[in-house]
Amino acid sequence: MDERGLHRLIGTIIDPERLADDCAVIPCGDLAMVASTDMLHETTDFPTGMTDWQIGWMATAVTLSDIASMGAAPGEVLLAVGLDRPERLRGIMEGARDCCTTFGAELAGGDLDAHGELTIVSTGLGTVAPAYLVRRRGARPGDVVAVTGPLGEAQAALLGYDRHIRELLEPQPRVREGRALGHAGVSAMMDISDGLALSLYDLLAVNNCGFSIDTARLPLPAGVPDDEAQELALYGGGDFELLFTAPPDILPVPGVTAHIIGEVIEERAVLADEKPLERRGYLHEWKG
């Protein structure tokens, strides 16, 4: 069974409406609060050679990216650390704090535990005026499909393209871009952690329309042969760019780099160059 199969099971236990977005949405006075939690651990999520500081940074960046994808401003981050060796704690906490500070959040607390394998769960809270909250649901035929930057860079670094090592190890969540896109009125948004193809299928699952992209328009990782670069851009995991749909007339949004890669269509399908796009990318898998 893979992760998305288990998510369907969870939809029989938790209100499925609650599972449609990158964050839970909670009323908070006149604002909407968004909350996200993400688990990372050494063998699966932290490439060999990462420093403890980079691990703390990345664990924080993943939850800030979820908050950004809702158009919200990050507030507090809590970090639960299952620590294999005590001397790692300082670097991890400093990396988390520095990521928070860089993106306007505050590291506000957490929990500490002894664990055989380093495991970090970051939980982030953010706020946004309800009018600017963006969900995965909301795409309309005629909207454009766009991303905030090159795709496949993290996967390229994993394959040895060292010029992209910083995108892999010190990812930059698109916090400023997410807020600006929310204010501008984009219709649907999510972050692309498991690759573009799977993300488009995630949008398909909650929207009553489809998505048609033009592979010639994909922003590719620099320094990678074209064929390989396109493969990485479609199916590579670990990117922190935002994927969104928007009425064409609101683009460009001042200060936000956006690459239009396709359009929202009435047919409920994900197409690349007018053919069905393969549904694959990064998935956690369980045997059995």
Place this chain on the structure above:
Amino acid sequence: MDERGLHRLIGTIIDPERLADDCAVIPCGDLAMVASTDMLHETTDFPTGMTDWQIGWMATAVTLSDIASMGAAPGEVLLAVGLDRPERLRGIMEGARDCCTTFGAELAGGDLDAHGELTIVSTGLGTVAPAYLVRRRGARPGDVVAVTGPLGEAQAALLGYDRHIRELLEPQPRVREGRALGHAGVSAMMDISDGLALSLYDLLAVNNCGFSIDTARLPLPAGVPDDEAQELALYGGGDFELLFTAPPDILPVPGVTAHIIGEVIEERAVLADEKPLERRGYLHEWKG
């Protein structure tokens, strides 16, 4: 180095004021929002023989207990599950959902990961009017020291006193009691997860006064010989009762069982029967 030593290190990275309580406190319109995150994993936290349902229940109960200790009403719970075998997920989620429902919270989302050792991080959000928010800091000489129920029952069950197995495996967070005590105006509060003695030292660390308890007044686990019962009540971990201080004239609080076990004193010390109390209990320890 033990857990509290690492907490001191964290106090050089996170604002120490943020670390003084069971939850982070976040402004939320006219209310205060409290947020807590707790990591549990199989080898350390889940006694052998626990069902998956009980594991989900307990993982949720620990964070609801933190919320209760601030006098807040629980709202949303997020669950990050590092899952060793997919067939365990349903039981865990149903246990978490049932614990939420029982105490007025909602299971609102989470994250799923493949992990060699079952690991669960629950994050809880709650709200409270700022006037009723209770912190660990606030005890005043002349206040009484009290607890909401028998101490040492979970540890007794671990030692084979089976009549307490439900307190160990299906703990009941004192959500209703925490809110009532907050409304009544208790001066300081926390939950007793690592044992009474360590909890009193935690209160000592953030209050400018001390605590003197009378061991004859401790509510002991039933069915355990007196000497052993007192040892368990002072140093046993795994209890979910609340420890609080209060001006004597506000007790009893209607509907809340409370056992007065001592008083707040001017001397900055933790005393039991007028002698310094040993500072020990349940601590995560790292070698090296």
